[in-house]
Amino acid sequence: MSDFDLLIRGHPNDIGISAGIFVEVGPNLRGSATEEVDATSLAIFPGVIDSHVHFNEPGRTDWEGFTSGSGAAALGGTTTVFDMPLNSHPPTINGAAFDAKREAAEQSSFVDFGLWGGMLPDNLDQLPVLRDRGVVGLKAFMCNSGIDDFPYVDLGTLKQGMRIAAELDLLVAVHAESQETTERLTRRKIAEGKTNVADFLESRPIEAELDAIRAAIDIAAESRCRLHVVHVSSGLGVELVANARSRGVDVTCETCPHYLLLTEADMAAIGPTAKCAPPLRAAAEQMALRDRISDITTIGSDHSPSPPEMKRSENFFEVWGGISSCQHLLALVHSCGLDPNRIHEMTSANVADRFGIRQKGGITIGKDADLALLDPNERVTITADRLNYRHKQTPYTGRSLPRIVRTILRGQTIAADGKVSARPTGKLVRPNRS
Numbered sequence: 206m207s208d209f210d211l212l213i214r215g216h217p218n219d220i221g222i223s224a225g226i227f228v229e230v231g232p233n234l235r236g237s238a239t240e241e242v243d244a245t246s247l248a249i250f251p252g253v254i255d256s257h258v259h260f261n262e263p264g265r266t267d268w269e270g271f272t273s274g275s276g277a278a279a280l281g282g283t284t285t286v287f288d289m290p291l292n293s294h295p296p297t298i299n300g301a302a303f304d305a306k307r308e309a310a311e312q313s314s315f316v317d318f319g320l321w322g323g324m325l326p327d328n329l330d331q332l333p334v335l336r337d338r339g340v341v342g343l344k345a346f347m348c349n350s351g352i353d354d355f356p357y358v359d360l361g362t363l364k365q366g367m368r369i370a371a372e373l374d375l376l377v378a379v380h381a382e383s384q385e386t387t388e389r390l391t392r393r394k395i396a397e398g399k400t401n402v403a404d405f406l407e408s409r410p411i412e413a414e415l416d417a418i419r420a421a422i423d424i425a426a427e428s429r430c431r432l433h434v435v436h437v438s439s440g441l442g443v444e445l446v447a448n449a450r451s452r453g454v455d456v457t458c459e460t461c462p463h464y465l466l467l468t469e470a471d472m473a474a475i476g477p478t479a480k481c482a483p484p485l486r487a488a489a490e491q492m493a494l495r496d497r498i499s500d501i502t503t504i505g506s507d508h509s510p511s512p513p514e515m516k517r518s519e520n521f522f523e524v525w526g527g528i529s530s531c532q533h534l535l536a537l538v539h540s541c542g543l544d545p546n547r548i549h550e551m552t553s554a555n556v557a558d559r560f561g562i563r564q565k566g567g568i569t570i571g572k573d574a575d576l577a578l579l580d581p582n583e584r585v586t587i588t589a590d591r592l593n594y595r596h597k598q599t600p601y602t603g604r605s606l607p608r609i610v611r612t613i614l615r616g617q618t619i620a621a622d623g624k625v626s627a628r629p630t631g632k633l634v635r636p637n638r639s
């Protein structure tokens with residue numbers, strides 16, 4: 206019998222893995238191994254935990270599904286995803302819907318998965334059930350979600366819901382854009398027949414995001430609920446969160462690669478595949494966001510695909526909003542030129558910490574042996590035929606990114622050399638509650 210199932214030769218440390226967990230980490234490990242991988246010239250990251258994907262299963266597998274979505278994630282160095290409660294049908298807003306999604310994911314996910322629950326105006330009585338099922342948190346929209354069976358919460362409902370969530374020790378994530386502002390501006394544009402990219406951008410200004418973040422922070426402070434503001438697009442938004450945290454409010458935030466790498470000029474140039482909400486911002490705002498990176502806790506892809514027909518319309522307001530990017534999360538973050546330690550924190554350690562997933566989030570003895578090996582010296586150009594998504598569309602086509610060489614989940618290689626190489630073995634992860 207070997208000392209290790211898998212031994213990764215790295216620099217400066219080697220990594221010994223047995224029975225799916227890290228068992229030894231240090232320079233020049235001795236002992237026999239069933240398999241040995243030379244990673245001395247590679248960058249070694251803990252497997253990425255992408256806390257924000259929309260795989261749309263069950264119910265809308267024609268949009269994506271766990272098979273293609275989780276395969277894409279695996280190709281990109283992601284070993285765990287947290288799937289959002291909307292876009293699947295039924296949405297994950299009660300126990301039965303949670304069970305249906307869990308079953309679908311257990312059958313076809315190549316990566317481990319956590320499931321978000323939804324907070325809607327009419328499901329607050331279901332929050333304890335969702336907590337007991339093991340949701341990683343609750344997602345609420347402060348403006349229209351674009352999905353009819355996932356209505357937004359008004360501030361009164363959000364307050365009520367966050368009080369319940371605080372009692373249940375559940376984290377609440379908000380899509381923070383003011384319904385009042387976005388609805389008013391959208392109505393005006395459409396009434397005037399102004400429906401191009403610039404009009405869409407003007408209908409969702411940064412102020413709409415800031416108003417919603419302020420309101421959510423006030424409620425978090427009052428209810429003592431843990432708050433995570435997802436996909437913050439502006440430096441001022443991050444600043445609000447950081448200031449509240451320094452006052453003792455339990456609030457963190459997430460951003461996405463597109464806010465760091467694409468601007469509103471790209472939205473205009475690329476068109477529908479680059480539509481998202483909050484929208485991409487001007488270059489100066491992007492600089493402000495990058496300047497605030499040390500105050501951002503997590504980075505998620507917000508992978509949100511749709512069939513190509515929904516990405517085609519003369520009216521930009523009618524185009525489905527969502528960027529496909531889960532296959533390149535780590536490579537995109539790496540291409541931002543961040544310190545490797547900051548990448549490790551934002552893509553893995555901080556996620557595990559914030560969501561209470563104790564068995565993941567670092568290359569530490571006893572944790573799940575989840576790894577992403579990236580070659581910083583070899584680049585790959587993103588082309589449609591290399592995308593594992595159901596629909597081969599992403600705003601990053603043509604971009605050259607560092608190559609992800611191998612992805613390891615609990616000691617097993619799940620993707621290598623651009624191919625998903627294993628049967629689906631993903632398991633549910635849930636927060637550890639003390």
Ligand code: ZN
Nearest residue numbers: 257289507509
């Ligand atoms: Zn999302």
